[in-house]
Amino acid sequence: MYLYINDGKVEIRDATHLWGLNTKETWQVLKEETGEDKLRVVAIGPAGERVSLIACPINDGHRAPGRGGGGAVMGSKKLKAIAVRGTGEIPVAHLEKVIEINKKVAAAMKNNEVAQAFGTYGTGVGTTQSALSGDSPVKNWAGVGIVDYGEEEAAKNNAIVTDKYKTKKYHCASCPLGCGAEYSVPDGRWPLEETDRPEYETYASFGSTLLCSEVDAILKCNDLCNLYGLDTISAGMTIAWAMECYNEGVLSREELDGIDLRWGDGEAIVAIMEKMAKGEGVGAILANGSLYAAKYFGKGEEYLQTASGIELPMHDPRFAPGLARTYKYDPTPGRHVKGGLGSVQMIGAEERDKYDYRNTGDMDLKLTASTEVMNASSLCYFGGMFMPLEAQNEYIEAITGIKFDEETSFLTGLRILNMRHAFNVREGIRPKDLTISDRAIGRPPLKEGPLANVTIDIDLLAKNFFEKAQWDLETGKPSLEILKKLGGLEEVVNDLYGAEALL
Ligand code: SF4
Structure with a gap:
């Protein structure tokens, strides 16, 4: 089957004729049969149809939400594609403000080599x-x-x-x-x-x-x-x-x-x-x-x-040690787009010694939370590298009309992070169950080259992060206090602590 959403009308359509086609062919056939030249399509190819565990959906023929086997999930459900066309207006709270931020962002990008x-x-x-x-x-x-x-x-x-x-x-x-x-x-x-x-x-x-x-x-x-x-x-x-x-x-x-x-x-x-x-x-x-x-x-x-x-993805934690914590402990492990301390170490933007593992938790948590907001608001990780820092929150505020200052953004990011993390905890995954291969953390260290003798203190990085997040390092559970402080997570509290904790 394929899912067709056209100006809000949702249909589940037969896709027998698409089964076996590659992702670009699928896109083309769907454009022709719907008569919509501007149709946007995310589709699986033959690998997803076979439920290959590393299969992913492909968007517009080449953009890929690549990691974690999403294509296998679609294939297992016999969902060949999702095709979308919309012509409606997108309501924006403060259009003038959005245009103003657009200009600022475009100028910043233009002036950055x-x-x-x-x-x-x-x-x-x-x-x-x-x-x-x-x-x-x-x-x-x-x-x-x-x-x-x-x-x-x-x-x-x-x-x-x-x-x-x-x-x-x-x-x-x-x-x-x-x-x-x-x-x-x-x-x-x-x-x-x-x-x-x-x-x-x-x-x-x-x-x-x-x-x-x-x-x-x-x-x-x-x-x-x-x-x-x-x-x-x-x-x-x-x-x-x-x-x-x-x-x-x-x-x-x-x-x-x-x-x-x-x-x-x-x-x-x-x-x-x-x-x-x-x-x-x-x-x-x-x-x-x-x-x-x-x-x-x-x-x-x-x-x-x-x-x-x-x-593992293609940025080495021995070069940007914070990545070791992200790769090992993110609710979806092995991701290069989940932020954290490694994201700034990678581009040389952290001022202190990157191999000093003390007191990393605060920055690690802040950068992770901010990336959760970026990903959830569907801003681009790459584009985001070149936007003025404040633009992310300004955009969200201008578009939604909801006041979105630094504190709100941080709490929103934490809420998303805790929700994702709590899913794993509820399913019985404990921090000790998570692994990362030895080479990536320098065990044993390389003998030569720019990363010679680097061994990452992954345990200390994790301890610092869990402490700041108020997550228990044994059980993985977020504290009841942080869940209540973040608000809106009643179902998480119910699942991890029971209904009586809501009283
Ligand atoms: S920088 Fe622009 S073109 Fe590139 S992935 Fe991001 S949104 Fe797309």
Whole structure:
């Protein structure tokens, strides 16, 4: 079935004719059959239909809410797509004010060189630098950029290099930056008539993580993930796991369907990615992620780089230690878009020594809460990096007409965070059940390179955060006091403390 929402009218329609189509074909067919050229579609591809555990829905053919298997959820419910068209007005409390903030935001972006580079080349603009600085993981998190990848190879993999393929800029609705782009690769090993520019996470997960600098292979893998509906981070990282297993003699060539999966080999990477996208042979196993594959083969768990089972994203906590707390303890672990202390350490915006683990809780909690508000209000994480700090709250106040100062924003973010966290607590997940792979926290530390000798005190980072959040480190429970202070969380109080706690 697919869900069709047209100016408020909701229909569940038959999608038998869409089953088996890729995400772009689905979008096109739905536009034609509804007669709505401006139709917006989020759809799963064949990977989601097969309920691959790393499948994700794809929006507008290439934007992906990638992490955590949302495509598998849609596939399991036989929901092929959600198609939306609306022509109504969006009510805004103070339109003049919104226009005024828009102008301020656009000017700030225009006057910021980094924002302009970001608008021109997208999130992959600094991939090379990230691989060399230690920001990007290298060789399945065991390598060092300047040593194992090398400056020359790293320089071949970024969005400035691939800009020659750009045919058109892509903007999400009304965004002044427009960090997306459409590409066309006319020739070579994998010509792609129409494709989309990879994001940083994709350049890194198929690049430095696999020691691959063959950008045509990376563009092809990105295209396959978009069309079949797979999370590029989990796909790249699952290949990294298989690659290390193969190169260490844990998985044989026969077990990989005859593919010689050597480090950095673009042909081999594309061959295995194609199998994953189509669910063929060993690809049907790997398309469920690295943990599933390790369990299936009964070996290779020592090479998993995961947070509570999901493949780690492409910013290394050894470079920005706060990320270790976020990756391990966020209610949806292993996310690079959940804020926290690591988000400012990553861009060098924290003033104190980032490896000083004392007193991190306050800032960690504030930055996490603010990101919850950003995500929930559907502001863009990337765009947000270049907006004046106060603009987020100003927008919310101008649009809703509700007073939204710093304190309100903080409490709102905490309310969202506590709600998400309480879900896990109610389902029996305790802090001790959450895991992060040793390499990501420097156990053992790297011996050379910019991250040499870094071991992260994850326990202290967690303790600081839990104390500030008023969460119990044993049970995970938010204190009754904080839940009542935040307000509006009566159902959470009821579930975690019982009805009598409401009296
Ligand atoms: S809204 Fe964000 S993701 Fe979309 S084009 Fe703008 S900066 Fe890029």
